[in-house]
Amino acid sequence: MPKKRVRKSSKQDDVVPHSSKWKKSKKSPVNPVEEELQVSLLPSRRKKAKQSSVNSDDACFVGEPIPADEAQKKWPHRYTKNDESSEDESLKAKFHYREAKVDGILYKLEDNAYVKGEEGKEDYIATIVEMFETPEEEQYFTAQWFYRAEDTVIKDHGNLVDKKRIFKSDVKDENPLDCLVRKINIVQISPDAAKKKKIPPCDFYFDMKYNVPYLTFSNIDNAHAIIESETSTLSSESGSNVRATDKKGVKEKSTQIKESNRPEWTLLDLYSGCGAMSTGLCFGASISGIKLVTKWAVDINKYACESLKLNHPETYVRNEPTEDFLSLLKEWAKLCDEFVLNGAESTDSDLNAAEEAEEKADDEAMDDSPDSEVFEVERLLSICYGDPNEDEKPGLYFKVHWKGYDSSYDTWEPIEGLSECKDAMKDFVINGYKEKILPLPGQADFICGGPPCQGVSGFNRFRNKNAPLEDEKNKQLIVYMNIIDFLKPKYVLMENVVDILKFAGGFLGRYAVGRLVAMNYQARMGMMAAGSYGLPQFRMRVFLWGALATEKLPSYPLPTHKVVSRSVIPTEFEEITVAYSTNENCQLAKALNLEGAINDLPPVENDDSDDERSYGTTPRTDFQKYIRLQRSEMVNYSADSQSAPSGMLYDHRPLKLNTDDYERVCHIPKKKGANFRDLKGVLVKENKVEWDPSVERVYLKSGKPLVPDYAMTFVRGTSSKPFGRLWWDEIVSTVVTRAEPHNQVLLHPEQDRVLSIRENARLQGFPDCYKLCGPVKQRYMQVGNAVAVPVALALGYTLGLAILGLSDDSPLTTLPFKYPSCLARSLDVVDDGSS
Known part of the structure; x- marks a missing residue:
């Protein structure tokens, strides 16, 4: 099994203020796929501390040096000579000290202080973790930095977080001694104290740490959480790091074990669509040993709600706007308090x-x-x-x-x-x-959803770049966060398109993180490509984990399949892509192509209207074998009256093209890369189409042209997508919501039609027994809007690990299985990766 890695920044000196130069990593940056991505982790560049002289009359060490054997044991890298081949560029030390005086102020190791910032900027905040003199008699201290909210991924949404709240980091570097400005009082408090806003007197307080990899906000130490108490006392030493604690000390770790033994965990699926995300999450949690149940689901599309209810009869499905659902939750809580609770359970x-x-x-x-x-x-x-x-x-x-x-x-x-x-x-x-027809605060253990943000779409010509949250098309992100704030689930997972990080400098993505952190949730952001988890489509999406401080923060599942990147990712967020290091010896399975996913499905005609049919074939690949499993054969998916009869296939019918489009499709050659450019009368020069003056324009039986004008002018004549034919050895870019071939590559490799609903559903990882409802166009829309099932399944697995307390602080986890063989209920041992 390959060793998992946490990605390291190739520009870590962009992270914090410092006056000495950071060592550059010589390793290749982490890569989700085969293309290399050379970018910085941070959303913003923090400037270096103001340059100061290392030999100042106003700065000096106090007292005797730390004994040499003690200093060398604690800071060995300061006392070893560098080889020419060594990557260690750290400053060397002659002596270490415990105290120093700067501008008349006495500083000790572990004191907190302001450090000089850029001219006109706020001073930086750090803990002094080392004081030393170099062989050249230069005086330095090592700072372990704290981040203000605006110095993190939250950036312009720092106003969401208390100004006194800062975040500890593991980043350290050397600075001239006289960069110290003055001592400050920083208090570490428990998450519970932060929640109750019981903050002792201080300049700043912290209850979380911030790590640049995957832009993570997490607990300082889950195993040694500091408990807030009314009787908390503060150290009388001015400027020292103070902790608020109680007389009983640390909580026992039995809570996590007790919670993991619960019979089931409840899930609320917001903007649920037909239920792909929650279905995958429940599959994955079941594989990890946790029973996760989609108790409630909400969507505005009635056909999607019908599909979800059909496949999950145990779920309370609500067809209504999400803002109305939030108002209903508040009213329901009042009614329960009046008629049932009377102020108590x-x-x-x-x-x-x-x-x-x-x-x-x-x-x-x-x-x-x-x-x-x-x-x-x-x-x-x-x-x-x-x-x-x-x-x-x-x-x-x-x-x-x-x-x-x-x-x-x-x-x-x-x-x-x-x-x-x-x-x-x-x-x-x-x-x-x-x-529990509706969740009360605390009853929904987990909330997932992908709030639509059409205001960020590049197809929207009226996007509000200056105030994205004032755009009605982006308001659902606020509603989503407000529901989380009201219900207070233990875990949160938000999904969205990559455009949420592209538009307006990632304004909406940063807002989402800021809201979670402001609500005292741990948070972690990552991007995952569906093809990396066993599907023949690339489909990159952004995911944001949230977890209460009482829970383990879930990690991201590393890829199982090798897929070549084809997504344009905003530079400031490129390195949150979930992936192995390029130099890591990982054994990824070969990418699944279109042939391996759908070539067992029976041929259908353009005008075929049967919603149910016989396969008439046997599976030809492992993917096809497992995707055909019946509900009774799957993990966490019990058989019921809606189960598909053995051997039956649902939704294998295409969108019926009109007579003209069908005639055009019949003229598209059945070869790789074929599209409207292969039609008579079209010339291609330097990847741009033009009319062939030597050929008379060809017309259809209806009298309309064979090659429509819109195909010639699409993307100024540079696009090869109109009436494009897919090929067996290809991987689709993204399954779309509309099946019209006018500006998309949607045609079946060997049949004169677009891919059927079921073929698209397979590209999204839906099991064949997952039946859809509504008109044909609505079913295509449900599939296109869905979260890829294997991606959700992988995330559900890491959620289960977190619930069981098996997650560490690493943002990445290796999966011991591959999709879709992991769906099989009868598998006693997960597969070895051969499928």
Whole structure:
């Protein structure tokens, strides 16, 4: 098994202020794929500390030097001579000291201090971890740096974080002694104290560290968390590093073990689409030994909701805008507090007593005359927040079933109109609370989702670069974070397109990290390519982990397949791509191509409309064998009434092209690289198309031209995508939401049609038994919008490791399996990578 690595910056001297030159790494930068990426890790360049003389009359060491044997043991690199071949460029020491005086101020080792910054800029913040004199009698100290929020990936969103809150780093470097400005009081507090805003008197405080690799905010030390207490005391030594602690000391580590033994963990899937992300996460968590259940899902697309419910009947699926869902959650919490909790958690006996009282009341009500009311509420069926009657009166509504009427008379009624129906409302809330139809704060263990940010798309000509969060098309990112803030899940995973880091200097990506950190979540960002996990498409996406301070921060799963990069990644974020080092001896499987994924599927015609058919073939590759598994054969995917019969295939039908487009497709040669440029009448000069003046323009049966004008002018005549034919040995760039071939390479290699819904679904890693709902175009959209299942599965596995307490501080983890053989329930031992 290859050794996992944490990526190191090739420009680490961009990280912090310093006056001495950092050693440059001679290693090749980490690479997710075969192309080399030479970039800095940091989103912003921090300037060096203001240059100062190393021999100042106002700076000197105090006292006797540290004994030589002690100094050499603690700082051996300062006392060894450099070979010509050595990479060690550190300054050498003649003596080490414990104290120094600068401008009349006495400094000791481990004191915290301001360090001179650039002219007109804020001073930097550091802990003094070393004081030494060089053989040339120059005086230096080594600083271990703290970051302000604006010095991290958060950057322009530093206002989200308390100005007194800083982040410890592992970065250290040497500075002239007289760069010290003055001592400051920095307090380390527990995450719990930060959450409760119980901050002792100080200049600054910290509860997390910031590491440049994968832009990570994490706990200082999960194993030795410092516990906040009302009786905390501060050291009386001015300028020393002070910790707030309690008399009992460190918490025992039994909590994590107890939590990992829970029967199941609940998941809320926001912007769920048809459920690919949560499905993959649950698969992966199950492989790690954790039962993760998608308890709730929310999406605005009704067909996507139908697909999710069909495949996950155990999930409460809500078809509504996410902002309405957030309002509903807040109202639901109030109702539960009023009817169930009464300010405290109710016991089962409380609920049983309430139910008995309601049953008695129902019995009494049945004795009443049926003519006592024309309309009498029999029971409440559902709840929502919004405007279900479309009368522009948004608010809290209940769906009412009227006594003596069938379901066709059910109506949505505002809560104000049900003031006389407290019993029915109480009954609904009590039952809903027991069944957890909606999550209360703390009940959703994990929230995942990809909030749409269409305002960053390059196709949007009206993008607001100056204030991206004021664009309505980006507001869902705020809503997503607000839901997290309200529900306080233990874990968070956000997915988005790479454009979120490209647009406006990564403004929205930085905001997302800033919000999580401001809510006292640990955070880690990474980019993953779907093809690197066993699919024949590249598809790079950004993922952001979040974890409460009480939990382990999940790592990113390293690739299992070798794929060549074809994505343009913003320079400031290139090195958060999840990958092995280029010089690392890792055994990656060969990339899956189109042939290996779909060549077992039966041929279909352009106008084929069958939603269910027989395979008529046997699997030809391991991928095809495992992607055909039935639900009962898969991990964490129990059989039910919706399970596909053995040997049946769903959704293998293409978008029916109109007569003209179909005729054009029939003229496209069945060869690699074929597209509209191969049609009669088109010339290509220096990769640009033009009309062939020697050929008369060809027309279709309808009288329209064979080569449409829009194909000739697309991307100023430089694009070869219109009516492009895929080939068997290729890897698709990205599965798209629309199946029209006018500006995409979508044609089947050997059949005159676009790829079918099922073929696209395979490129996204959907098991064949995952059936989709809605019109054909809607099903294509669901597949194109989905998170690739094997990527989600790999992330679910690392989530499970974190829950089990098996994650370390490394941002990367090696996977012991490959997709899709890992789906098989019967596998007692994960595969050896041969598939």
